Amino acid sequence: MFELSRNVLIGQYFxxxxxVHRLDPRTKILGTLFIVVAISLSRSLLASLLLLGLxxxxxxxxxxxxxxxxxxxxxxxxxxxxxxxxxxVFLGWQPSAAAGPVFFEWxxxxxxxxxxxxxxxxxxxxxxxxxxxxxxxLTTTVTQLxxxxxxxxxxxxxxxxxxxxxxxxxxIALRFVPTLAEELERVMKAxxxxxxxxxxxxxxxxxxxxxLLPLVVPLFVNAFRRAEELAIAMExxxxxxxxxxxxxxxxxxxxxxxxxxxxxxxxxAVALWTPWPALADLFLGR
Amino acid sequence: xxxxxxxxxxxxxxxxxxxxIAAFTALTAVSARVTIDLQPVPITLQVxxxxxxxxxxxxxxxxxxxxxxxxxxxxxxxxxxxxxGTLVWVRPTAGYLLGFVAxxxxxxxxxxxGRGRLVVFRYLAGLAGVAVIYAVGxxxxxxxxxxxxxxRGWALGIQPFLLVDAAKAIIATIAAExxxxxxxxxxxxxx
Numbered sequence: 001m002f003e004l005s006r007n008v009l010i011g012q013y014f015x016x017x018x019x020v021h022r023l024d025p026r027t028k029i030l031g032t033l034f035i036v037v038a039i040s041l042s043r044s045l046l047a048s049l050l051l052l053g054l055x056x057x058x059x060x061x062x063x064x065x066x067x068x069x070x071x072x073x074x075x076x077x078x079x080x081x082x083x084x085x086x087x088x089v090f091l092g093w094q095p096s097a098a099a100g101p102v103f104f105e106w107x108x109x110x111x112x113x114x115x116x117x118x119x120x121x122x123x124x125x126x127x128x129x130x131x132x133x134x135x136x137x138l139t140t141t142v143t144q145l146x147x148x149x150x151x152x153x154x155x156x157x158x159x160x161x162x163x164x165x166x167x168x169x170x171x172i173a174l175r176f177v178p179t180l181a182e183e184l185e186r187v188m189k190a191x192x193x194x195x196x197x198x199x200x201x202x203x204x205x206x207x208x209x210x211x212l213l214p215l216v217v218p219l220f221v222n223a224f225r226r227a228e229e230l231a232i233a234m235e236x237x238x239x240x241x242x243x244x245x246x247x248x249x250x251x252x253x254x255x256x257x258x259x260x261x262x263x264x265x266x267x268x269a270v271a272l273w274t275p276w277p278a279l280a281d282l283f284l285g286r
Numbered sequence: 287x288x289x290x291x292x293x294x295x296x297x298x299x300x301x302x303x304x305x306x307i308a309a310f311t312a313l314t315a316v317s318a319r320v321t322i323d324l325q326p327v328p329i330t331l332q333v334x335x336x337x338x339x340x341x342x343x344x345x346x347x348x349x350x351x352x353x354x355x356x357x358x359x360x361x362x363x364x365x366x367x368x369x370x371g372t373l374v375w376v377r378p379t380a381g382y383l384l385g386f387v388a389x390x391x392x393x394x395x396x397x398x399x400g401r402g403r404l405v406v407f408r409y410l411a412g413l414a415g416v417a418v419i420y421a422v423g424x425x426x427x428x429x430x431x432x433x434x435x436x437x438r439g440w441a442l443g444i445q446p447f448l449l450v451d452a453a454k455a456i457i458a459t460i461a462a463e464x465x466x467x468x469x470x471x472x473x474x475x476x477x
Contacts, residue, residue, distance in 0.1 A: 029361050032372050040376035133371050136362030149361045169308040169354045176312030177365070184316060212453070216331065216461050220338060223313055227305040234301055 014138045020062035021139050025148030027257040031264040032136050038268035039128045045117065046276040048124040054267060055131040062139050069138075073130060080126065088119045117278075146170045147251055164245070172230070180223055187218045303347055310339040310351035311358070314386070315365040330367060333419060333451055336386045337412045337458035340393030348390035356383050381426020385419035392418045393458075405463060412455035420444045420451075 015021065020028075035051060042048050059066065089109045104111040136145065150167030157163050191214050317331035340348035355365070362371045366383070374380050393415030397408050420443065428439030 032362055033360075036372050036376060129373055133364070133373050136371065137364070140362075142363070145361050145363065146358075149357055153357070165304055166350070166354055166357060169304055169311055169351070170358055172305060172308035173311035173315065173354060173358070174363070176309060177315050180312050180316045181319070184320060212331075212334075212457050213460060216334065216338075216457055217464050220313070220461050221464075223309040224306065227309040228302070231302045231305045234305075239301060 012137065013141050014064055016063040018061060018063045018139075020058060023139075023260060024251055024253045024257040025140050025144040026152055026251070026253065027261050028136055028140055029145070029148050029152060030261055032132060034264050034268045035128075035132055038271050039125060039132070041272055043121075044276040044278070045121050045124065046278075047271040047274070048121060048128065050271050051268075052124055052128045052131070055128055055135070058135065059131060062135075064138055069131070069134060084119055084122060087122065088115055142174055143171070143249070144251075146174070147247075147249060151251060176223070176226065179226070180219065183222050184215070184219050187215055191215065303343075306343055307347050307351040307354065310335065310343060310348070311354045314339070314352065314355045315358075318365065318367040331454075332367065332386075333389075333416060333447075334454040334458050334461075336390050336419065337393050337415050337455060338461060340390035340395075340415055341397050341408060341412060341458055341462040343390075343394065344398050345391045345394035348394040349387050352387040352390045356387065359383065378427045378431045379423070381430075382419060382423035384426070385422030388422050389415040389419035405459060408462065409455060409459040412458045413452070416451045416455055420447070 035055070039048065039051050042051065059069065088111060103113070103116070140148075146167055149170060150163050153161060153163040153166060313335045314332060317335040320331055336348075336352060339351045342348075343351065359366045359374055360372055364371045366374050367379075368374070368377070370377065374383060393411050396411035396414055424439045424443035427443045428434060428436055432438050432442075
């Protein structure tokens with residue numbers, strides 16, 4: 001309970017200066033969105049394998065260490081394996097998987113073609129989600145990501161969305177996260193060392209409120225105090241809001257970025273709308 | 287509200303507003319990751335922070351702090367409760383993220399426009415915020431994943447959290463009041 005700062009993990013950055021790292025952050029944000037949509041909408045095993053292959057290719061191009069990335073899976077693997085086996089064995093009774101021949105049936109266990117197919121799709125999709133969840137932050141610094149967000153939001157200024165302000169808020173919020181986590185940890189330890197009632201059995205809402213209040217109020221007041229101090233510091237350095245402000249970092253999208261975005265969009269569209277043959281037909285027969 | 291007190295000390299109120307919003311975006315991110323082992327259900331402080339954002343910053347700024355939070359998650363940063371980043375949009379719980387924006391706005395709007403200065407009214411504003419968060423969250427869950435079956439939507443998405451979130455609304459109200467008292471108390475040395 002007291003190890004908060006270790007658990008508050010803002011995506012890690014792994015610098016290798018590869019071609020993927022040098023891409024414009026906008027390209028990477030848009031690409032991530034396309035691929036996430038494609039993976040989650042795809043119902044074909046072949047298309048999902050294609051997308052997983054694409055992600056592995058990107059990871060390889062980015063020169064990220066596969067070992068280190070897959071090590072994260074090690075802890076989740078036993079649970080996932082149990083989940084998938086349970087799904088394989090019992091899904092056969094569901095109407096969605098009942099179609100096709102039954103390969104194995106014994107008492108309450110039933111393996112059908114449908115359940116094999118769904119398990120295969122589940123594994124591929126889980127792996128793809130695992131890869132894509134880490135890619136943006138592994139290959140892009142947080143600063144670049146927020147610049148990218150600002151530029152992507154800029155067209156929305158027409159409808160009144162303050163893009164520059166949202167970007168500033170994002171940058172500062174991210175800087176605040178570890179500080180506030182550390183502070184909360186300190187408050188919790190302080191309360192516990194003074195016999196604070198954290199972690200007892202509480203069922204009435206008012207008692208719960210009374211137990212949480214000594215945690216929340218100091219955290220909240222400290223956050224405000226920090227915001228106030230930073231405001232004075234920025235004021236002293238002549239920050240006047242987003243209008244007319246110039247930037248130290250200027251993002252320059254090249255034709256490579258346009259080409260990569262178009263290619264990713266095309267791949268995702270092809271993966272979704274091609275009538276792929278079902279792999280199950282090839283291996284398991286019709 | 288609180289921010290109006292803060293900007294008396296710094297001349298450009300826009301900076302104070304922006305930083306107060308940023309502080310709440312960060313608080314939301316931190317509170318998503320903090321689980322407190324209260325029996326019977328472990329709880330996170332996230333709903334509480336959302337209510338506090340609305341109650342102290344007001345409707346617009348409170349909602350903006352949550353918009354910034356959602357934007358950061360969409361850009362791929364794993365600061366949501368599960369650490370999923372962009373992937374949250376394909377999960378059944380994505381509706382609660384949208385609910386945070388709406389909930390902060392509603393709580394803030396009611397607290398700003400409520401008649402009288404009774405604490406009870408701000409508590410009701412907090413409860414209304416909670417109701418909005420769960421309405422949006424459960425609607426996403428029900429129509430996206432349960433084929434419109436509101437009975438299961440209620441049982442899975444709302445009922446388990448009712449009591450705990452009533453408590454969070456109390457805490458949010460008291461915390462907003464205490465912080466106001468802290469910041470508006472007379473000080474010996476003006477900064």
